[in-house]
Amino acid sequence: MPIVASTDAVLPPLPLWRALDHETWLRRLLILLLCLWMLVVMVLPIFELLSMSFQDASGRFVGLANFILYFSTPALSNSLTNSLFVAAATTATSVGLGFGFAYALTRTCLPAKGIFKGLAMMPLFAPTLLNGIALVYLFGRKGLITKGFFGAIPGIDIHLYGTVGIIIAEVLYTFPQAMLILSIALSLTDARLYEAAASLGAGRMRIFFTVTLPNIKYGLLSAVFVCFILSFTDFGAPKVVGGNTHILATDIYKQVIGQQNFVMGAVVSVVLLIPTAAAFLVDRIVQRRQTATIAARSVPLVPVPSRLRDGIFFGYCSLIAVAIVGFYLVALYASLVKVWPYDLTLGGWHYHFTGTGGGGYRAFFNSLRMSAWSAVCGTALTFASAYLIEKSTGMRLLRQAAYLLSMLPLALPGLVIGLAYIFFFNAPGWSVGGVSVPNPFNWVYGTMVILVMSNIVHFYTVGFLTATTALKQLDREFESVSAAMGVPFYRTFARVTVPICLPAILEIGMYYFVNAMATVSAVIFLYSADIPLASVAVANMDDAGDIAPACAMSMLIVAANLAVRIFYSLVTRGLRQRSQAWTAAA
Amino acid sequence: MPSMQNDAAYLRLLDITKRFGAFTALDKLSFGADRGEFISILGPSGCGKTTLLRLIAGLETQSEGRVEIQGRDVSKLPVSARNVGIVFQSYALFPNLNARDNIAYGLVGRGLDKNRIRQRVDELLDLVGLRGMGRQFPAQLSGGQQQRVALARAMALSPDLLLLDEPLSALDAKVRVMLRGEIRQLQQRLGVTTIMVTHDQEEALTMADRILVINQGRLVQNGTPREIYDRPATPFVAAFIGAMNFIENAVKVENGCYRIGSHHLSISGENGSRNLASGAVATLAIRPEDVMIRVDELEMPNILASRVEQMEYRGANFRLRLNIGPNQRPLEAEVPAEKVRRLNISPSMPLAIQLPHDRLRVYASAKHRCNDGSLCENTL
Numbered sequence: 012m013p014i015v016a017s018t019d020a021v022l023p024p025l026p027l028w029r030a031l032d033h034e035t036w037l038r039r040l041l042i043l044l045l046c047l048w049m050l051v052v053m054v055l056p057i058f059e060l061l062s063m064s065f066q067d068a069s070g071r072f073v074g075l076a077n078f079i080l081y082f083s084t085p086a087l088s089n090s091l092t093n094s095l096f097v098a099a100a101t102t103a104t105s106v107g108l109g110f111g112f113a114y115a116l117t118r119t120c121l122p123a124k125g126i127f128k129g130l131a132m133m134p135l136f137a138p139t140l141l142n143g144i145a146l147v148y149l150f151g152r153k154g155l156i157t158k159g160f161f162g163a164i165p166g167i168d169i170h171l172y173g174t175v176g177i178i179i180a181e182v183l184y185t186f187p188q189a190m191l192i193l194s195i196a197l198s199l200t201d202a203r204l205y206e207a208a209a210s211l212g213a214g215r216m217r218i219f220f221t222v223t224l225p226n227i228k229y230g231l232l233s234a235v236f237v238c239f240i241l242s243f244t245d246f247g248a249p250k251v252v253g254g255n256t257h258i259l260a261t262d263i264y265k266q267v268i269g270q271q272n273f274v275m276g277a278v279v280s281v282v283l284l285i286p287t288a289a290a291f292l293v294d295r296i297v298q299r300r301q302t303a304t305i306a307a308r309s310v311p312l313v314p315v316p317s318r319l320r321d322g323i324f325f326g327y328c329s330l331i332a333v334a335i336v337g338f339y340l341v342a343l344y345a346s347l348v349k350v351w352p353y354d355l356t357l358g359g360w361h362y363h364f365t366g367t368g369g370g371g372y373r374a375f376f377n378s379l380r381m382s383a384w385s386a387v388c389g390t391a392l393t394f395a396s397a398y399l400i401e402k403s404t405g406m407r408l409l410r411q412a413a414y415l416l417s418m419l420p421l422a423l424p425g426l427v428i429g430l431a432y433i434f435f436f437n438a439p440g441w442s443v444g445g446v447s448v449p450n451p452f453n454w455v456y457g458t459m460v461i462l463v464m465s466n467i468v469h470f471y472t473v474g475f476l477t478a479t480t481a482l483k484q485l486d487r488e489f490e491s492v493s494a495a496m497g498v499p500f501y502r503t504f505a506r507v508t509v510p511i512c513l514p515a516i517l518e519i520g521m522y523y524f525v526n527a528m529a530t531v532s533a534v535i536f537l538y539s540a541d542i543p544l545a546s547v548a549v550a551n552m553d554d555a556g557d558i559a560p561a562c563a564m565s566m567l568i569v570a571a572n573l574a575v576r577i578f579y580s581l582v583t584r585g586l587r588q589r590s591q592a593w594t595a596a597a
Numbered sequence: 598m599p600s601m602q603n604d605a606a607y608l609r610l611l612d613i614t615k616r617f618g619a620f621t622a623l624d625k626l627s628f629g630a631d632r633g634e635f636i637s638i639l640g641p642s643g644c645g646k647t648t649l650l651r652l653i654a655g656l657e658t659q660s661e662g663r664v665e666i667q668g669r670d671v672s673k674l675p676v677s678a679r680n681v682g683i684v685f686q687s688y689a690l691f692p693n694l695n696a697r698d699n700i701a702y703g704l705v706g707r708g709l710d711k712n713r714i715r716q717r718v719d720e721l722l723d724l725v726g727l728r729g730m731g732r733q734f735p736a737q738l739s740g741g742q743q744q745r746v747a748l749a750r751a752m753a754l755s756p757d758l759l760l761l762d763e764p765l766s767a768l769d770a771k772v773r774v775m776l777r778g779e780i781r782q783l784q785q786r787l788g789v790t791t792i793m794v795t796h797d798q799e800e801a802l803t804m805a806d807r808i809l810v811i812n813q814g815r816l817v818q819n820g821t822p823r824e825i826y827d828r829p830a831t832p833f834v835a836a837f838i839g840a841m842n843f844i845e846n847a848v849k850v851e852n853g854c855y856r857i858g859s860h861h862l863s864i865s866g867e868n869g870s871r872n873l874a875s876g877a878v879a880t881l882a883i884r885p886e887d888v889m890i891r892v893d894e895l896e897m898p899n900i901l902a903s904r905v906e907q908m909e910y911r912g913a914n915f916r917l918r919l920n921i922g923p924n925q926r927p928l929e930a931e932v933p934a935e936k937v938r939r940l941n942i943s944p945s946m947p948l949a950i951q952l953p954h955d956r957l958r959v960y961a962s963a964k965h966r967c968n969d970g971s972l973c974e975n976t977l
Contacts, residue, residue, distance in 0.1 A: 035675070488689035491656050496703025496754060497677040507691045593692045593734040 034499055038403050045396045046409055049416040051452065052468050053423075056435035060427065063277040063434055077278045087262065087275075091282055094243055094258040097174060101181040101242035106234050108182070109189030112331060115324035116190075117197040120316040122325065128194075130332040132187045133339060136572035138529040140549045141565035142180040143251025144558060145342040146171055150179075153352050155341060161352055172254025180248030183338060185238040186331075192237060196230020197223075202312040229301045236294040240287050244424030246532040247546075251553055259283040260532070263426050267433075267536065277434070280427045291422035339569070346563040361563040369551045369560075370543025375567050378545035381459060381534075382527035382571075385466040389523040393471060394516055397478035398508060402490055421472040425532025428469050433536050436461055457539040465533040470526045474519035481515035482508070514583055521579045525572045606668055607632040607790055608653070608758060613662035615648055615814075622648045624814040625662070630807075633788040635781065637795055637805030641837065645814040646794045647762060653792060654760050655679045666757055679758075682751030682789075686763040688743050690735040696722070696746045697731035703754050721749040724783065741772040748780070752787070759784070761793040765800060777804055798838045802826065810834050832960050835882055842888070842928045844881040844921075847959075849873050855881060855959065858922055862899050864957045873961055880960045885916065887956035888930035891949045892940060899952045903928065905944050910934075919948060 067073045082088045115121045116128055134142065149155050150171040159166035169175055204226070208218045224231075246260040253261055259279055267276035349356045364371030396417065400410050420428075436456045440449040455461045485508065493503040509516065531546040538544050545568055552561035608630040615623040622645045630636050638646045651657040653664060655676035663672045671679050690699050697718050704714045722728050725745035735743050744764065751759060764780065765773045781804045784791050795801050801808050802822040810818045810825060810833075818830040829835035832843065847855040847862070855862050862881065873879060891900060903919035906927055915937045917930045930950065932942070942948065 034677075486685075486687050486689040488685040488687060489691065491654075491676065492683065492685065492689045492750075493702070494656075494676045495654065495681060495683045496750075498703055498706065502706065507693060510693045590693065593736050 035405070038399065038500065039406055041395075042399050042403060042406050042409050042413065045399060046413050046416075048392075049413060052464055053416060053419060056428070056431035057423070059434040059438070060277050060280060060431035063274060064281045066274065068274055077274060078281075081275070081278050081282065086257075087279070090257045090259050090262045090279075093174070093256055094260070094283070095286070097177050097181065097249075097258060098239050098243035100174075100178050101185055102235055102238040104178070104182045105185040105189045105238045105242075106193075106231070108331065109186055109234060110193050110231075111324075111327055112186075112190045113193035113197050115328050116194050118312070118314050119324045120314050120321050121328060127328050127332055128190075130336055131190055133335050134183050135187050136525055136529070136576065137339065137569050138531060138546050138549060138565055139180065139184050139245050139247030140251055140531060140546065140553065141247075141342060141562070141569065142183045142338070143176070143248040144345075144549075144553065144562045144565060145338040146176055146180055146248075146252050147558060148341050148345040148351065148562070149338070150176070155352075158352060161355075172252055173256040176252030176254070177249045177256065177258065180252055181242035181245060183335070184245060184248065185241050186335075188237050188241065189234040192230055192234040193227065196227035196233075198311075200226055200312050202310040205312060229298060232297050233294060236290045239290050240422070240424075243290075244283060244287055244426070244532075246426055246535075247550070250550060260424070260426055263430065264535070267430060273430075273434070276430055280424075280430050283424055284422075284427055287424060288422045291418075295418065342562055343566055346559060346566050348559075351559065361559040362567075364560055364564070367552050367557040367560045368555055369548025369557075369564070371548070374543035374548040375545045375564065375571075377542050378528055378568070379571060381462050381466070381542075381544065382524045384459065384463045385470075385527040386520040386524040388463060389467040389470065389474065390516055390520040392467060393474040393519055394478045394509075394512070397475050397482055398504065401479055401482045402508075417475045418472055420468050420470070423469070425465075425469050425530060425534075426536070428465055429533040429536030432461060432465055432533075457541075459542060461537050462534055462542065462544070465537055466523065466527040466530065469530065469533050470523055474522055477515050477519050477522070478512070481512045485511060513586055517579055517583060517586075521575060524575050528568050528572050606665065607634070608667075608792075609663075609665040610653070611663040611665070613649070613652060613659050613664070615645070615652060615657065616660045622814050623652070623659075626811075626814070626816050627662075628809055628816060628819055630790055630792065632790055633785075635784055635791045635793070635804060635806045637793045637801035637808045638811060639795055639798060639801040639808050639838070640811035642796055644811045646796075646811050649811070650760055650762055650792060650794045653758070654681050654683055680754065680756050681758045681760055682754065682756035683760045684744075684747045684751045684762065684764045686766060688735075688747040688767075690743055690746055690750070692735050695732050695734050696727065696738065699735070699746055700731075700749045700753055702750060717753065721753055724752070725749045726779075739772075740768045741776055744768065744776060745779075748783070752789070756789065759789045759791040761791065763795055764793065766795075766797070773800075780804065802838070810837065812837075829882075829958065832880065832882065835958065835960075840885050840929065840931075841882050842885060843960075844883070844925065844928070846924070847879050847881045849875055849877045849879055851875055855879065857881070858924065860901055862952060862957065863954045864959060865954045873959075877961075881952075882958040882960060883928075883952050883956055885929045885931040887953060888919075888928060888932075889951040889953060890930070890932060890936065890940065890942075891951050895949055897951060899954055899957075901950050901952065903948050903950050905942060905946045905948055908937075908942070908944055915942075917942070917948075919950060921950075 064077055065072055065074060067076070112127075112131060116124050121127065147154065150157055150169050154171070155161070157166045157168050157171075171179075200223075204222050205218060208222050213221065244260060246264065249256075249258050249261050250264070257265075259282060263276050263279045263283065266272045266279060345351055346361050347357045347359070348354070349358060349360060370377070396413065400414050400417070403410060436450070436452055438450050439453065440447055442448070455464065489503060489507060490500060493500065493507075529546060531550055534544055535547050535550060538547050545564055549561045549564045549568075552558070552564065606629060610629070611627050613623055613626045614621065626649065628636075638649060640646045648657060652659050655671065655674055655678070659672065663670060665671065666679065691702065694702070700718050700721050701714050704717060709717075718731065719728075722731055725748055727742060727745055727749070730738065730742065733742075735746065738746065744767075748764075761780075765776055768776065777800060793801075793804065802825075805822060807819065807821055808825045809816055810830075812833055818825060818834050820828075820830075825834065826838055829838065829841070832841075835841040844857060847857050850856050850861065853864055855864060864881070891897070901921050903921045905917055906920045907918040909916040909918075913934055915932050915934055917932055917937075919928045919930055921928055928950070936942075
C-alpha cells in the first residue's frame with residue numbers, strides 16, 4: 012500500500028467549514044430566493060390583475076359585475092368569438108401546412124432540406140407587426156396583388172382588413188412553430204415499426220394511420236395548443252390588419268391606452284387568460300401521459316427515394332418557401348421604395364426616421380440594449396433555476412412549486428403580463444390588514460429594469476424547458492460524485508455542468524434576444540417616453556400612417572435578429588469542434 | 598493511515614431502517630465489516646441494496662439506526678465528510694474532462710501544489726493500468742477503461758471506504774470477468790475496505806470475502822461465499838444463488854432422519870431444523886450437482902429410485918429431470934457429459950440416485966417457492 016500511504020501524508024483534511032454541510036444551506040437559500048423572485052415577478056402581479064377585474068374604478072370589490080357588463084355589451088363580447096374563430100382557423104391551417112412541410116423534411120428525400128427549413132423559420136425572427144405590414148403591401152388597397160403588380164395584370168382584392176388578414180398573418184407567424192414541433196415528433200420514430208407493419212402486409216395508408224399518426228400524437232397535440240395560444244393572444248398583426256374586426260388582444264390595448272379604462276382592460280385580460288390557461292393545462296395533462304414510446308436503441312427511419320412523392324413534396328415546400336420569402340422580400344422592397352406605389356425609385360429615405368414619431372434609431376438601440384440584457388440576465392437566471400430545481404435534493408415542495416411556476420409563463424399572454432406589471436409595479440403601496448405598506452418595487456416602473464424583467468418572464472418557459480432537457484441528459488450522479496470528493500456544488504456547476512450545457516445555454520440566450528427584439532405585446536404597456544423601443548415604434552408609426560418607416564424599422568429588427576442568429580451558428584459550430592472529442596460515441 | 602482500531606468494528610451499521618413514505622426500504626439491518634474486507638451486498642432488484650450503499654456513503658439519510666466508521670458515528674455527516682470513494686453504476690465520469698482531470702477532480706482545491714497532483718494522478722493511472730491514456734476523454738475510452746478511470750478517481754483521496762454500485766453491470770461478459778479479477782487484486786493490494794452492491798451472484802461469489810444477502814429490505818444471510826452456497830439459510834437464498842431442488846412433505850422421524858414416502862433419508866448438516874418436533878413436515882433441498890448417480894453399492898443409505906424424464910444437453914454437463922415418485926416434484930441433476938455417455942443414460946431409463954447426507958438441507962416451511970411449483974433456479 013505504498014501508494015495510498017505516500018500521498019496521505021500530504022493530503023490535508025477538509026476544512027471544517029466545508030465538512031459541515033453549509034452547501035446544503037446555500038442551495039436551500041438559493042431555491043428560496045428563486046421562489047421569492049417568481050412570487051414578485053409573476054404571482055403577485057397576476058394576482059393584482061385578477062383582483063382588479065373584480066373591482067370598480069375606485070377599487071371597491073364588485074364581484075362579477077364587470078364580467079356581467081362585459082358579456083352584456085356585444086361590442087365587447089363579440090371580440091371573444093372573433094378571437095376564438097381566428098385562433099381555430101389559424102391552428103387548423105398552420106398545423107396542416109406545418110405537417111406537410113415537416114413530413115417532407117423528415118420522411119422524404121427532399122433535396123436541400125437545410126435551406127427549406129431555414130427559409131420556413133424566417134417568421135420567427137420578425138415582429139408579427141411586420142407580417143401585417145407585408146400583407147398591407149401585398150393585399151391592401153394599394154397592394155401589389157390588389158393592383159395587379161402596379162397595373163401589369165388584373166388585380167385581386169381579398170378584402171384584407173379583418174378576419175382574412177389576421178388569419179393569414181397569424182398563419183405566417185405560427186407556421187414555423189408547428190413545423191418545428193412536428194419535425195421533432197416525426198423524426199423520433201423507430202424504423203422497425205414500419206418494417207414490422209410492412210411485413211404484416213399493411214398498405215401505405217394503413218401504416219400512416221396505425222403507425223405514423225399514433226406515433227406523433229403528442230407532438231400533434233402540442234402543435235395544436237401552441238398555435239392556438241399564439242394566435243389567440245397575438246397583438247401585433249391584428250393591430251395592423253384587423254380593420255374593424257375587434258379581437259381580445261386589440262381590445263385590451265384600446266381599453267387601456269385609448270380609453271384609460273384599466274378595469275375593463277383587466278376584465279378583457281382575464282377573458283383572454285382563461286382559454287389560454289385552459290389550453291395550456293390540457294396540454295400539460297396530455298403531455299404528462301406521454302411515456303417514452305421510442306426505445307433508446309431504436310433504429311432511425313431513413314427515407315427511401317421515391318420520384319413521384321419527392322417531386323410532389325418538393326413542389327409543395329417550394330411553394331411555401333417562396334410564399335414566405337416573398338412576404339418579406341415585398342416588405343423589404345416596400346421599405347426601400349420612395350412613395351409606394353407611385354414612385355418606385357429605390358433609396359434609404361424611410362430608414363432616416365425623420366419626421367416620424369417612435370424614436371427612430373434611439374428606439375432601435377434601446378431595443379438592442381434591452382434584448383442583450385434580457386438575453387444575458389434571462390439566460391443566467393433560467394439556467395441557474397433549472398439547475399437548482401433539477402439537480403437539488405430536499406426542499407421537494409418548494410422545488411415542485413418553482414417548477415410549476417416556471418411552466419406558468421407559457422399560459423400568460425404578453426399583454427396580460429404588461430398590464431399586470433402596470434398594476435403591480437405602479438401601485439404606490441397596498442393596505443394589508445389595515446396597515447399601509449409602500450411598494451418596495453415601485454422604482455423599477457418606467458425603467459429598463461421592468462422591460463427586461465417582463466421579457467424574462469414572458470419568454471421564461473421555453474428557455475427553462477431547454478435547460479431542463481439539457482440537464483436531464485447529464486448523469487444524475489455528477490452531484491454525488493463531487494460531493495463524495497468534497498468538491499462544492501458550485502465548482503462542479505462551473506466546471507462540468509455549464510461547459511456541457513453550453514450549446515443549450517447559447518440557444519436560450521438567442522431565444523431571449525430574438526423574442527425581446529420582436530415582441531410588442533408586454534412592452535407596449537411598459538416602455539416610457541425616455542426609453543422608446545423599436546417594436547413599439549413600428550406599432551406607433553403604423554398607427555400614424557407612416558407605414559413605410561414602420562416597415563423599415565421592422566426590417567432593422569429582422570436584420571439584428573438574423574445577425575444574432577448567424578453569430579449563434581458560428582459560435583455553436585466552434586463549440587462543436589471543440590467538444591467533438593468528448594461527445595464522440597464511445 | 599488512521600490509527601489502528603478494533604478491526605471488527607471498522608464499519609458498523611446498527612439497526613438501520615430506511616422508509617420512503619409508507620414504504621420500508623430497509624428494515625432494522627445490522628452488520629459490520631473488518632478492515633480490508635471485501636463485502637458484497639447481493640439481492641434481487643428492488644431489495645434495497647443500492648439504498649443501503651447510498652446510506653453508507655451518506656447520500657441518503659437513514660430513518661433510524663447508526664452508521665459508524667472506525668468507531669466514529671457518521672450517521673449525521675454528509676457524504677463530503679465521510680471520506681468514502683464511490684464508483685457508480687454509470688461511472689458518472691465528467692465527459693468534458695479527460696481521464697487525468699477526472700482523476701484529479703477531488704485533489705484540486707485542497708492546497709496541493711500542481712506537481713504533487715500530477716504525481717498522484719500518475720500513480721493512480723499506473724495503478725489501474727492506464728498509463729499514457731490520461732489525455733483521453735471518457736468517450737474515447739472503452740467501457741472497461743472508463744470503469745478503471747472511475748475506480749482511480751474514487752481512490753484518489755485515499756478513502757477509508759470504497760463503495761461500488763454494480764460496478765460491472767454495464768460491461769460485456771468477457772470484460773466483466775477480467776475486471777472482476779483486477780478489482781479484487783487492486784482491493785487486496787491497497788487493503789481498502791470495500792462494499793460492493795451487485796445482483797450478479799457469480800460476481801459476489803468470486804470477488805467477496807463475505808456476502809450479505811438481502812431480500813425485501815431485510816438481511817437474510819451474512820456469510821462467506823462458501824457458507825452462502827453450501828448452507829443457504831433460507832429457501833430464498835438457496836434458490837437465489839445457484840439452483841436448488843426442493844423436496845416437499847418430508848416428515849421428521851428424529852434428529853438427522855427424515856421420511857419421504859417410504860424412503861428414509863439421513864441428514865448430517867442439520868441446524869435450525871433440530872427444533873422441529875418429530876412428525877413435523879419439512880422441506881428438503883439439494884443442489885442439482887450434488888445428486889449422485891449410482892450403479893453399484895445400492896445398499897448405501899439415501900438411495901432413491903428414479904426414472905429419467907427429460908435430458909437437456911449443456912455442453913460439459915447434462916441436466917437430467919428425474920421422476921422420483923407420483924407425489925413428488927421431479928428432481929434435477931447436473932451430471933457430467935462424460936458420465937452420461939459412459940453409463941449410456943437415455944430418456945425413460947430407470948436410475949438409482951443417492952442424495953449425500955452432508956449435502957442435504959432442511960427447511961421448516963414450504964414458503965419461497967416459485968409460482969409454477971417448479972424448481973427454483975437462478976442461472977448464472
